[in-house]
Amino acid sequence: MKVIKRSGRREELDISKIRIVIDFACAGLDVDPLELEMDAQIQFRDNITTREIQQLLIRTAAEKVSPETPDWTYVAARLLLYDLYKDVGHLRGYKVKDKINGKYRPYNPESFYHLIKTYTDRGIYGGYLLENYTKEEIDQLAQYIKPERDLLFNYTGIKVLSDRYLVRDEEGRIIELPQEMYMLIAMTLGIAEKKEERLEWVKKFYDVLSQHYVSLATPTMMNARRTHTQLSSCFVLTVDDDLYDIFDNVQKAAQISKFAGGLGIYLGKIRATGAPIRKFRGASSGVLPVVKIINDVMVYVDQLGMRKGSASITLDIWHKDVLDFLEVKTNVGDERKKAHDIHPAVAIPDLFMERVRRREKWTLMDPYYCKKVKDGKNLEDFYGKEFEEVYLRLEKELPPYAKREVDAWELWKRLLTVIFETGEPYIFFRDTANYLNPNKHCGMVYSSNLCMEIIQNMSVTTHEEDILEEDGRITHRKRSGDVVVCNLGSINLGLVYTAEDLAKVMPVLVRMLDNVISINFYAIKEAEYTNKRYRAIGIGVSNYHYCLVKNGIQWESEEHIKFADALFERIAYYAIKASCDLAKERGKYPLFDGSDWSKGIFFGRTPEENQQESVKNGNHLDWIGLAKEVKEHGLRNGYLLAVMPTGSTSLIIGATASVDPIFAKFYKEENMSGILPQVPPEIKKYFWHYKSAYHIDQEWSIRAAAARQKWIDQSQSFNLYIDPEKIDGPTLSHLYQLAHQLGLKTVYYCRSKSITDIEECESCST
Structure with missing residues (x-):
């Protein structure tokens, strides 16, 4: 059987080469490489291209994903990554295999500066990268990139990332690899830092992004490093x-x-x-x-x-x-x-x-x-x-x-x-x-x-008025109102939820989002005026359901309500502390004086009331001390917490979306990237712990949302999930009235099994 290589040359099919790729993809995973080889080989034909072989392997692995065999999603991801490495290497003129020792090297740090220079000259990357970083600094950051973190992606994650987030050239070819993307985003956000501290902060930004501790909003992920830094959601x-x-x-x-x-x-x-x-x-x-x-x-x-x-x-x-x-x-x-x-x-x-x-x-x-x-x-x-x-x-x-x-x-x-x-x-x-x-x-x-x-x-x-100049120019004068701007990022609760972890990660995320405000491109001037007066950010979460499951907590339980209360108290405390610490360094937001924050009133409660809540939660956080610190130094950001939907970026990091329960234990997500197999994190281990959205009594979801809302200064993209065959008018009325009674500020979609065309907002997705 003959195969056609990417160069167009025909040669004999060499199964040993395919086995090398399969062994790379299956290493350390609970799968059988021979099963993949046999099932894919059935579909081979004479004069098949090597690209088609790779796509067959990817598709075959993806089709094997199930709650019983979830590791196939990582096999498919690695196969797709292998394809991506070869394509990008070919485009940028380097080999992914070292000719001397034959070792596999998907990333080429020596080409990173050339990548930035080439595509800045072509108007694809923003000129600010080369204006703010020397070649020596870019080379240093290139060496800091950790290629092994690509193995954190599942198939859906790397497919969505490559289809929609990785930057492409004028002909639609991907020019950057996933870890380079994270580094370029970190470099863009690092521009707001002092020159002498910039590289250290860039490395910290890169670490929390590339290890999937945090996610940033889709506009930030897409536009940081591009010519127009419209990073707000x-x-x-x-x-x-x-x-x-x-x-x-x-x-x-x-x-x-x-x-x-x-x-x-x-x-x-x-x-x-x-x-x-x-x-x-x-x-x-x-x-x-x-x-x-x-x-x-x-x-x-x-x-x-x-x-x-x-x-x-x-x-x-x-x-x-x-x-x-x-x-x-x-x-x-x-x-x-x-x-x-x-x-x-x-x-x-x-x-x-x-x-x-x-x-x-x-x-x-x-x-x-x-x-x-x-x-x-x-x-x-x-x-x-x-x-x-x-x-x-x-x-x-x-x-x-x-x-x-x-x-x-x-x-x-x-x-x-x-x-x-x-x-x-x-x-x-x-x-x-x-x-x-x-x-x-x-x-x-x-x-x-x-x-x-x-x-x-x-x-x-x-x-106010139109002014006509003698040369025919007309100036329209207006006084800006408050045009709200959302600058969003989320914590991955599957990895970061303890006080110790939040204390480390939250200051980095708050700083990144504050930098978004400083370097943002504003489509309208009123947005810039408002953004700089309030310096508002919105910190949300993903992987909430997984966090419950890995801690042995059932959705429909009093334990869930207590856990949500304590968890979001910790998130709120470390977000406020991080913004206060940033205010010490950079100054408070211009409208701080006279705010509830300035009076020590957080979430409508006094410091003493928050302290009592913390004791009840078992957190024992020092709210009285924090309120005193905020009164003295202020906050950098006028708004801090907002739980957004995390549709696309949850898919990228393999997390359950936002604070939603899972849709199902296994289903196929259909979006711009095609039909993608979905299983929740560690489904094989926690199969009986997960309960899907339409089987959950929604009163428990509302009560949990109310417990979270106690510690959120803004609101939540909170969805209700109903089965049309099992709900009647009085029950639906009761749910919405309960949401109001328990202090929710908003209700997002009412998702129904019969409604299939609900759109997820990509702008807010983090």
């Missing part, structure tokens, strides 16, 4: 009831989406259908046309053809257009009012939940008639008791054409029906979010981001 816009501002925000949304940012957009200030325009009653088309415009912009600005733009749009439950808004993604009704490519979200105050509980009436209002109702503020500018006071007054005083009375329970049922059918809208409990906002001294929160984990101050941008 998600942005939240606040749209004013003004035509100029509406279309200014449409433009902002397009620019943000162009650079792969996800969007949250609050439209609650826009007047309802039939509201006056320049005192002509009945003239306004309401919110729905704006929703459709944003929908079309997200489809049009498709992020270099990789995927559509993504935006969630939030409206208040009291907005007069809310009933039409609930139907934007359903398959019934007027198609002219549909927007199938955005993600609706509803902001709900405590008062509405109270009316639902009491089966009382609820009044929908037109924001046009709710302006400057108290102290120059609009109705939506209040929360809690103040909101309730103003709302009750308007309920009585507004003329009939400015409001509409509905049954609160019927509106709630309609909301839940749409959630049951489509998995959305997302839910934002606005009063809880604002009560616990540590920066309420300088703003408020109207909505969350695309994935419902970011809770930060928001405000509109005001447009």
